Amino acid sequence: VESMAVPSDYDGVHLGSEMTQEFIDDMTERFKNGKKIHMKYVYQILIAVTKIVYDEPTMKEVQVPDDTTLTVCGDTHGQYFDLMELFRLNGKPSEKHWYLFNGDFVDRGSWSTEIALLLYANKWLHPEAFFLNRGNHETDDMNRAYGFEGECKAKYNDRVFRLFSESFSALPLATLIGDKYFVLHGGLFSDDNVTLDDIRKLNRHKQRQPGQSGLMMEMLWTDPQTEPGRGPSKRGVGMQFGPDVTARFCEKNGLEAIIRSHEVRMDGYQEEHNGKCITVFSAPKYCDMTENRGAYINIGSDLKLNFHQFDAVPHPDIRPMAYANNSMMSSLV
Numbered sequence: 001v002e003s004m005a006v007p008s009d010y011d012g013v014h015l016g017s018e019m020t021q022e023f024i025d026d027m028t029e030r031f032k033n034g035k036k037i038h039m040k041y042v043y044q045i046l047i048a049v050t051k052i053v054y055d056e057p058t059m060k061e062v063q064v065p066d067d068t069t070l071t072v073c074g075d076t077h078g079q080y081f082d083l084m085e086l087f088r089l090n091g092k093p094s095e096k097h098w099y100l101f102n103g104d105f106v107d108r109g110s111w112s113t114e115i116a117l118l119l120y121a122n123k124w125l126h127p128e129a130f131f132l133n134r135g136n137h138e139t140d141d142m143n144r145a146y147g148f149e150g151e152c153k154a155k156y157n158d159r160v161f162r163l164f165s166e167s168f169s170a171l172p173l174a175t176l177i178g179d180k181y182f183v184l185h186g187g188l189f190s191d192d193n194v195t196l197d198d199i200r201k202l203n204r205h206k207q208r209q210p211g212q213s214g215l216m217m218e219m220l221w222t223d224p225q226t227e228p229g230r231g232p233s234k235r236g237v238g239m240q241f242g243p244d245v246t247a248r249f250c251e252k253n254g255l256e257a258i259i260r261s262h263e264v265r266m267d268g269y270q271e272e273h274n275g276k277c278i279t280v281f282s283a284p285k286y287c288d289m290t291e292n293r294g295a296y297i298n299i300g301s302d303l304k305l306n307f308h309q310f311d312a313v314p315h316p317d318i319r320p321m322a323y324a325n326n327s328m329m330s331s332l333v
């Protein structure tokens with residue numbers, strides 16, 4: 001990567017050995033205008049962030065300082081212009097405004113590389129003020145079928161996709177906020193005895209893809225249900241967990257609630273299981289079809305949850321899944 005040369009007529013901000021706010025601001029505007037960043041910089045960002053997240057614990061533990069706000073966002077699914085709207089309304093990531101993105105950054109929406117690179121650039125600039133949980137769409141199988149692999153190859157190249165894939169395997173699987181909120185993309189487990197220590201001890205690097213069973217798969221795939229107990233998944237992968245399962249998990253682990261994403265909610269968020277299971281989803285007008293709002297949660301040092309909703313904004317006329325692997329679609333018909 002070092003040997004690659006950026007041409008002298010490259011019209012963007014240059015990236016040196018460290019990320020800068022100036023580079024992020026310029027990249028943000030370039031992406032809004034349908035431009036890309038130089039391949040050399042894509043590689044640099046991917047290599048730097050993979051190293052950072054690889055060394056993070058499987059469950060990152062975060063305390064919110066007095067003068068800081070931590071915003072928890074759910075699925076963004078490549079809806080770059082809606083993410084710009086979220087930052088316009090709520091403020092951009094900074095030293096004092098921390099963000100946690102709770103998986104499913106990519107796939108479906110056709111600005112997935114833009115969202116992934118923007119999140120990664122912020123992670124590189126502020127590694128202790130910007131947090132990322134893996135979602136079930138940060139996996140090879142989903143990226144092949146739902147557009148991210150195709151978009152990487154169309155906008156950059158195959159090596160960029162392979163580096164993104166490696167970075168996704170390195171991502172933490174959960175974040176604990178103030179010892180009270182357990183944040184993960186999917187949800188809880190088929191086993192009542194899982195503790196936070198089991199998550200801390202889980203070696204996520206042994207298994208790059210979540211597979212069809214186990215703690216990692218369940219953290220990325222499960223869904224809440226209203227009925228007590230456990231039930232079959234509507235997705236064919238994982239399972240569903242009832243309010244009693246959530247209550248027991250929170251009681252056993254000294255938690256106020258779990259915060260998860262993974263499912264659309266018409267209001268952008270929903271408090272379920274007597275307020276102990278909160279779903280937050282940040283892709284309004286999902287896939288340009290569902291009439292859902294988006295939402296995000298602001299958390300201060302008092303650890304109160306402040307829910308905010310927002311609406312989709314106009315975007316360039318590129319449909320969802322514009323770069324999807326059509327051969328996959330043809331094999332499905």
Ligand SMILES: O=C(O)c1nn[nH]c1-c1ccccc1
Pocket residue numbers: 104107108136137146235262263
């Ligand atoms: O693409 C989605 O909406 C999604 N978000 N999380 N999981 C999925 C999903 C899973 C299986 C099949 C289709 C979509």
Ligand SMILES: [Mn+2]
Pocket residue numbers: 075077104137262263
């Ligand atoms: Mn999703």
Ligand SMILES: [Mn+2]
Pocket residue numbers: 104135136137185220261262263
């Ligand atoms: Mn998901």
Ligand SMILES: [Mn+2]
Pocket residue numbers: 079285287288312313315
């Ligand atoms: Mn849209």
